Amino acid sequence: MEFNGRFIVLILFVITRVNSLAYDVHWLSGPATIERDVQPLKQTIDIYCYTGTPKNLLTLWQTVKFHIKIKNDEFSQYLGDNPEQVYKDYTEDSYGWAINPFQKKSYKSVSLDIFTPTCMAVNTKEKHSIELHVQRVDLWRVLMMVVGAALIFMSRTLSGNPVFFYLCGIVIGVSASFMVLVYYISRFIPGRTLTYGLLIGGWTVGVYLVQQIWENIRSIMAAYQSYIFWYILMAGFISFVVCYRIGPPKNQRSKNLVMWTLQGVGVVVIIFSSQYQEASTAVTVITLGTKYFPKSILYYIQAFWRRRFPPKPRLLSSEEYYEQGARETQRALDGLRRYCASPDCQQWSVMLRLHDAKRFASFVEGNSHLNDDEVIDYESYAFSMEHSKPVANSTRNMEISDDDSSEYGDED
Template identity: 45%
Template sequence: MVDHFRFFELGCVILSFSILQIVIGQCSTGPKIRQRGNALNVWYLHPGTRLRVDGGLGELRIYCYTGRPKHIINIWQTALLQLDIVSDKYELYGGANENEVLAEYEQHQSFWAISPFSWKQKDVKLNPFNRSCVGIHSSEGYEVHLNIIRIDYWKVLLLGAGVLLFISAPKLSNNPLFYYVCGISVGICASFLVLVYMMSKLLPKRPIMYGFVIGGWTVGIYVLQYLWQNLRLMTEQYQNHVLSYVVFTGIVSFVVCYRLGPLTDQRSKNLIKWALQGTSLSVIFFSSQYQEATVAIIIIILVAYNFPAVWTSKLLAFWKRYFPPQAKLLSEAEYYEQGAKETAKALKELREYCSSPDCNAWKTVLKLKDPLRFASFIAGTSHLSDEELLAYESEARRTFSEYYTDDSESGSEC
């Protein structure tokens, strides 16, 4: 009987909140809805358009951009509506056309006094290819400017980061450093959920409190939005507290990750790899508002990633067979320079091998006629003696003179 009474009490609370919201909405939207019958203040913007609105009117003005035809060269284009206003006493409403903007405006006017879904930005991104509108309601003067960015480097960076993440996903899933970095990051972010859970334990477990929680969810969202908007200010004023909290939760997360250890199961690694690849494909998809082009890029990446290696090797062999690469001939100076460079590299590798434990030095010394020369070579001296260098230079001079003598004799006979 008590349970039925509690459920009845909870239903009454929810019903009272709903009726109160409807009454407040009707009271607040009485004179506003009549704006549908009047002419809307709709302005169509063009690239470079700058409009100035004086204060004191307090009416809704709608600004629309018709967009441009989709073309592959405009894949990273961004349409930005820049709002220049001194104070924050304004509201923004978005939609695909002026009717949707007006509907959203009327819906916000029918809400409670606290409007948690209002978004305040001074740089509003519009769809560069389709028609999009933004409504501005302010009692103060402001100025709007439509800026078309031909190549948004942030979108290019997102596309490159998505492709790089997709390619690096197999290696990252097997990297212990990536495991610790992700574990610490998730631990720092998840610690906020622990705080929320601890705060929920402090609330009394009564139906009337559940009613207030259900009816006052808008207040909670408003608080979260307020904290997010003032996050930079909080980190500047309470820098020591924020840093201490992040360091503490990071250390605890590292201890937990170290205790559990990196993943060894291949199926778990595959799940991480697939999650990273799915995230990278989502980043590529949202890197541009030209969704047809991003979908085509995703398809190309998936086909190239899953293309059989046997077919790739056959295609490369076929290409080299019918289109062999042209060999670049070296000049005499390049030939001697490359020979000296490769000889020095090989001698260095030989010294490192002879000094390593892999080489049995005593066994090698027994096979040599001059062990002291071998020891001096390992120590860093030249592998050629002075007599050998003199003999080599003499032989090179004799060969050089004979070559030019033969050329002169053959030339005189001709």
């Protein structure tokens, strides 16, 4: 009995040891590419695991994918949260312990949860490579967040925009026509046979039928692209005619419903634009808070800030002072000339009170308000004021240096 017990323990140890060496785990935490050739004698399988990343704001728009580079589609993939689960699925599928004719379709690109460890194994006889692609900033996610915020901020404007109304009507009309078409096609499927199949096969039959229907739709769309194009064109035209006949909403309550619907869509788009749900939810709250923040409080804060920290006035330079004086003088003269030429001004009464009526008439006709003598006097005054300024230090230094050089010359 003791020998049998030791033998059983030895067998269990060997089995455990074999299972522990049955697969090789490759832990990947960043961008990497692993190439694999076909090795018929290899007894172990390769499992590729993404370690995950901690939550921080730098991962707000991050995307992580497994890319399988292979020439054909003759491969199977197995995904799980840990290597043991992946290895279990791999062995059950390889040895036929859990035969599943409705296995999910394998894809060459698999999106991963960036915060959760994920493992994958590939079963194929072809040469292939596994690439862990880490995209720090996914432009598609950024675009989704921007579009969601734009829908929230522009919801009131878009609710009364006729162009937006027609575009939404066309999109909804085309989508609804596809749903009606699918409904009438589904009526030709025998309901009783389908029900019996679901009762016998369970959820696997339902998943299989859904996958087959989706694959058939994709194949039909690929084979009859021209017909689908004309169908969408006609459905869009009919939707536009219906929307044109109904017209954009004019009632304020209808506009409010459209506005709230757009804001709801914007909230959903922002939340699902990132895998970091907490951060995207915070962005949604900040966006809605900014949208509905009372402007009176904002004006009060702005006025308080200006009283507490008044802006310092900027003084004009001499050039700016003269330029502004000339500009404002010319503007005032033009305004005076227009007023004197208008019917509001009593020209004859003004001319009777003037000493030189001819000069006033010349000014109204567009001539200068100064005569030649006044211009000469002004220029002489400006010239005298310019030369009456105190001598600059550079000029004084120049004069001192000249005097010093003359004294040195006398000494020589």
